[in-house]
């Protein structure tokens with residue numbers, strides 16, 4: 001398994017009591033799998049991504065990333081593991097306005113160190129592989145919403161992650177573009193052997209994913225009827 005959450009509990013203060021944002025969540029995604037997590041607003045989906053992404057430490061339970069049990073790791077150790085094994089794609093691609101597509105990807109290497117020439121080649125290969133070969137030097141305002149989301153996906157792959165955590169990738173896109181992006185994620189999962197967890201409200205694309213989970217009031221359940229595989 002590339003990412004496993006076992007009996008994970010996350011609470012927040014809520015007046016005199018505590019709200020259970022994750023209520024004994026158990027969840028595992030293998031490499032080459034694309035899994036969708038749906039559920040109403042406030043049900044705990046962002047909390048799930050934050051815990052899986054090692055950004056938030058749960059109150060109890062276990063998070064295992066690529067075979068590494070993260071329980072008890074220091075903040076620095078979690079940061080290293082995150083940088084080496086995890087990739088993130090956010091709702092609104094989060095690109096920097098002043099940088100070209102290639103530079104958005106190279107930013108990741110400044111953060112992580114590494115040789116610029118080899119990284120530039122890798123950035124170009126990734127962008128070309130995602131159909132952006134003729135847009136390498138374009139800035140976000142010169143790209144469509146779907147192209148921007150592709151740049152964000154390419155950027156998330158720079159460190160060759162084992163796990164990709166994707167938050168509402170289609171919320172700013174029309175139906176056809178949404179389908180392309182989810183289809184692309186399904187292909188990437190298989191071709192790059194990466195485990196992808198995608199939070200989404202976009203029920204129209206669920207036939208493209210391997211498994212569908214539903215979150216309700218912090219409780220995660222597998223939805224067998226809508227899963228394609």
Ligand SMILES: Nc1ncnc2c1ncn2[C@@H]1O[C@H](COP(=O)(O)OP(=O)(O)OP(=O)(O)O)[C@@H](O)[C@H]1O
Pocket residue numbers: 012013019021039040041042043044045046047048
């Ligand atoms: N920092 C916080 N402090 C207190 N309560 C919080 C905090 N963050 C989230 N919550 C609460 O935890 C619950 C789960 O929130 P979460 O953001 O994970 O839901 P979500 O499913 O991602 O919602 P949305 O679809 O609207 O993004 C909600 O009831 C929310 O109000």
